[in-house]
Amino acid sequence: MMKIDILSLFPEMFEGVLHSSILKKAAEKGKVEYNVVNFREYAEGKHKTVDDYPYGGGAGMVLKPQPVFDAIEQAKASSPSPAPRVILMCPQGERYSQKKAEELAAEQHLIFICGHYEGYDERIREQLVTDEISIGDFVLTGGELAAMVITDSVVRLLPDVLGNEESPVLDSFSSGLLEHPHYTRPAEFRGLKVPEVLLSGNHRLIEEWREQESLRRTWERRPDLLEDYPLSNQQKKWLTEWEKERDS
Structure with missing residues (x-):
């Protein structure tokens, strides 16, 4: 069974997507387990702050490393894989493709980081992430929609998820x-x-x-x-x- 952890500041966005259609059926069949985590819960301090001003000045706010590091460490502690893939949703990342979906579908554990604001503290990228992925050359408010797209494209490739075994093989791009x-x-x-x-x-x-x-x-x-x-x-x-x- 594949495990998918999703780190997001807006976990409610995933309720309809993960509990509908093929994604819901895959979980019911025991092919995948979803765990959506609000990484604000891992933030230190009274106000649970997850972002701060960038050093050197500039517009926008940057996600702090501490909440993300702690959330990732917690996800890895119960990982079914010795080396889970940690995927950063990022416009600077590799352009997503069907080939990448097939590669990720072979993994036991995927962890998605959905960012907001101006960007991530670079130490998140350098120390935690195995893959940086972009679903296209455009800007979204956050990484949640991109994570949904990738989750859907990966889960449908898992064995016995689709009714017809030939369906994913015959899809466009496959x-x-x-x-x-x-x-x-x-x-x-x-x-x-x-x-x-x-x-x-x-x-x-x-x-x-x-x-x-x-x-x-x-x-x-x-x-x-x-x-x-x-x-x-x-x-x-x-x-x-x-x-x-x-x-x-």
Whole structure:
């Protein structure tokens, strides 16, 4: 079972997310245990202050090291892993990807630090953190939403969490390509028909169509994903044909 600790000043933000849909079912199946901690509880002093002015001056407040250090030490004390991954939600971090999600899904224990204010005391980053992750080149009020995104993307990859074992394998980005189009009943809706090949019952042709459409969608929408993708001879042939059609 995976354990996920989340350090946040606003733990109430996670109530709906962790107790709904796949994340809730994963916990009910005993595949994951969530523990959301308000690290303000670890702050010293009467007022439980977690931030202070930055040395050297400047705008904004900085998270103090003491509450975060103590909260992390407490989380590690009951860790199922000798080396849990401590993940800092940070706009300066590594851009998040499906490959990273798959890497984290193999771990026993993840600890997320959700920051606020201007930033973190650098000693948190230097001494506690194993991974710094950003979910995109934009600014959020805090790290909570980013931690939710990563938690969702990781937990759905855990064994037996999804009903269909092939689902996470066939998702966009898991194979290196975007996912192919999907259709369901009725076979015709407002004059719009499902591709005949999907109704044929010929599994070989269906798989070939899906492979082709996955490649086509990636080529049209995210050609950057193809730069390092190991194309087969057939896939190279399809790309050549589409490029000729586009240029004609």
